[in-house]
């Protein structure tokens with residue numbers, strides 16, 4: 001990616017900032033320059049290797065939204081999803097604001113984006129207030145929220161409630177749908193490729209035991225060496241990248257190493273989803289699901305592709321901060337589930353993606369779950 005050579009020149013851009021400002025505020029995804037730098041620094045300190053190895057199972061916000069015990073979506077999650085959908089619409093539909101106003105007149109019973117925003121903000125406020133009260137009572141917490149409460153902004157001050165709210169929203173967007181969707185696509189790919197599933201389940205069974213599941217550090221060490229399972233996850237993210245398309249905005253004129261002229265105000269976009277299927281980049285088997293492409297044919301070791309070829313986690317200074325966490329979380333979830341259960345697709349489903357900022361399945365994934373013997 002040539003624009004990495006001149007990183008400072010490429011920003012998120014006014015369109016992205018405008019479309020996502022309600023939900024993301026000034027959080028890391030929406031920030032540029034100094035505002036981005038301090039957030040990246042604060043978050044990098046939290047995502048260091050030691051924190052990871054010993055505490056990766058606690059790196060949430062310390063709140064259980066109990067989504068699994070509700071038959072309906074919980075209000076926070078429903079409003080959060082609506083706001084995300086609305087942000088994406090702003091990208092693709094120039095009339096979105098007009099439609100928003102018309103809806104208020106013709107469908108006054110529907111929850112408006114402003115009301116969704118209120119629900120989401122109230123939730124964030126209650127989480128922050130609750131944690132402040134717990135800390136005041138002397139409780140100790142090691143999750144992301146507590147760590148950000150100890151972080152400093154660009155002026156060296158502790159984060160105020162607005163900055164904490166933006167942090168929560170940005171990290172939920174970053175970490176929730178991306179990893180969850182990658183897991184759905186993994187189950188889909190495995191169900192279609194029993195050969196791959198068999199090798200992966202064997203690797204899981206050879207490595208993971210009941211005792212290990214309760215010991216973060218030991219689990220971390222074991223999972224690190226589960227090469228085939230990593231290859232499967234990388235291959236899923238190659239064909240089904242959780243961020244399927246992306247863009248940057250040129251702040252000034254530039255010339256790329258290959259001579260391509262870029263003008264101030266240009267948008268540069270790329271699609272990891274499309275490039276994964278491109279034979280020029282991945283060879284004649286580009287469209288096939290083939291985890292073996294990630295393994296060195298001599299040593300069997302995991303091969304890393306450069307981020308230009310495999311931009312699933314972005315590249316350069318803005319590369320995904322949660323890459324290791326996401327990979328670990330996903331593999332832990334896969335290991336725990338696949339050790340115990342077999343998942344097969346219910347026939348007759350239409351499995352395709354929805355066009356969005358991330359890559360959800362349009363109609364979900366219906367599976368039959370059987371206990372594995």
Ligand code: HEM
Nearest residue numbers: 028174175178179182242243312313314318320321322326
């Ligand atoms: C499979 C899962 C994931 C994928 C595919 C993924 C992918 C990405 C991509 C493509 C970006 C760049 C977005 C952009 O700026 O244009 C990004 C940024 C980021 N991701 Fe992830 N991500 C995943 C999971 C996570 C998790 C679990 C976390 C943390 C809890 C996380 C935290 C972040 C943060 C903080 C950024 C912003 C980095 C910055 O702008 O400096 N991600 N991710």
